Amino acid sequence: MGQHENQNIVDLFVIGGGINGCGIARDAVGRGLSVELAEMNDLASATSSASTKLFHGGLRYLEYWEIRLVREALIERETLLKAMPHISWPMRFVLPYHKDMRFEGDTPTSKVLNILMPWMKGRRPAWLIRFGLFMYDNLGGRKILKGTTSLNLKGTPEGAPLQDRFEKAYEYSDCWIEDSRLVVLNARDAQARGARINVRTKVISAAQVDGMWLITLEGKGGEQRIVTARMIVNAGGPWVEDVIRNTMRINSTEGVRLVRGSHIITRKVYDHDKCYFFQGEDGRIIFTIPYETDFTLIGTTDADHTNVDEKPVCTPEEQDYLLNFASNYLKKPVTRDDIVRTYSGVRPLYNDGASSATAATRDYVLKLDQSAGAPVLNVFGGKITTYRKLAESALEKIAPFFAQTGPQWTAGVALPGGDFPVDGVSQLKTDLKVKYPFLTDRWLDRVVKAYGSEAFDLLGEAKTESDLGQDFGSDLTEREVNWLVEREFANTAEDIIWRRSKLGLRMTSKEIDALDSWMVNSAANLPKQHAV
Secondary structure, eight states: OOTTTOTTEEEEEEEOOSHHHHHHHHHHHHTTOOEEEEOSSSTTOSGGGSSOOEEOOOGGGGGGTOHHHHHHHHHHHHHHHHHOTTTEEEEEEEEEEOTTOBOOTTSHHHHHHHHHOGGGTTBOOHHHHHHHHHHHHHTTTOSSSOOOEEEEOTTSTTTTTBOTTOOEEEEEEEEEEOHHHHHHHHHHHHHHTTOEEESSEEEEEEEEETTEEEEEEEETTSOEEEEEEEEEEEOOGGGHHHIIIIISOOOOOOOEEEEEEEEEEEEOOOSSSOEEEEEOTTSOEEEEEEETTTEEEEEOOOEEOOOTTSOOOOOHHHHHHHHHHHHTTBSSOOOGGGEEEEEEEEEEEEOOOOSSTTTSOOSOEEEEEOTTSSOEEEEEOOOGGGHHHHHHHHHHHHGGGOTTOOOOOOTTOOOTTOOSOTTOHHHHHHHHHHHOTTOOHHHHHHHHHHHGGGHHHHHTTOOSGGGGOOBOSTTOBHHHHHHHHHHSOOOSHHIIIIIIOOGGGTSOHHHHHHHHHHHHHTGGGOOGGGOO
């Protein structure tokens, strides 16, 4: 039954407000299904805001022969780039080569080469890297992004930060993505199309009664509400297994493998705008990425995480690992004193029995379960790059339960603020500067990368900075805070400075406290969308 036929029963109830849940909700409501979503914390408050912030194919997954996953991700890079040119943009990656680069011992490729080329003793040959980059350039039908080139590092900006022993490198393309903004924009678009989005609302139970799901929701104030749904999508991320066993009380053998990925943010390590792909002697890789103009992002680690309710943190050991890894390449070592912030997220990978956290599949797995009577679709794993394809795959499994489900539609459809050409950022900045001459270059760059064409709606008819209300610091104004509360589901200062933006890197503790107080005092005026 469709969206307008029975307002008391929802077709699809989505548990989880990360990228998978919000992406599925947007796709489903756009096909004519009635949709409601509940997130127990803020949108993107777990895995989806703790990524390495890349739309990438996953170059290293080629060594695991995950060709379909890599190809799908490579195709998606450009599809997504066109739909969100404000929050995503191309980046070039420099991969320095040296003879001591090694495989992880348990990749299929390393096992074959150890048999065919035992004299290499696990080292990664240059020809193999170049072949992998050739596949990376050609698997996905690349049209926008530049292909791979070879670099001589001597006397070049790319070589300047590196130790002199590095003479040769390869340079290839991938894309940046503002991960938590991607989630929020999907939620906004889903809401605009008719979905109900609930934040800070926990699903405390889901019981099957007469072929329907009765879902009990609890808001942060303890108030409860029951929703009736024909089907549940369990996109609980790290909590997907907990939802299966404890919330829906389904006896299932499906499980999740929690893998912690940690990052450090340091003071700016080098001056150019390219990233580095560093390969370690242990077979692992890390990225160093220019971040928020004045910083460098370094990550990530791979470690098993045993307790879903234990907040993931970048441990001192992981910090040292990343610092030492990067310092093995850089002329000037990176130290603990350079770290300005750390973050860590848990990847909810499908438990395929892999021998190590690094070897566990990054592909998504969708499992339909009707053992309770009413159907539920459990979502395991996934990469942020393939969230839209994951949603389409989910709808293939959902559609048979709803005769009126519409066709695929999300490819190329812009997210809010993304309705301008991929190469149109400079023109957008020029137009904004003409209308709002009080914007500084840094402020202008930030609003364009956050809001795209919606920056005009955000700034409205303001003639001066003072027209935007109270200044909370770092060009965050009362007008913008109200926008984030009213349109983007923000409730707290943390939501704004770490997920809707990264202004927490620049604002002082006093400024953050003032924003927090303002948010608390304004809580009574929050939109009804935030209530249970």
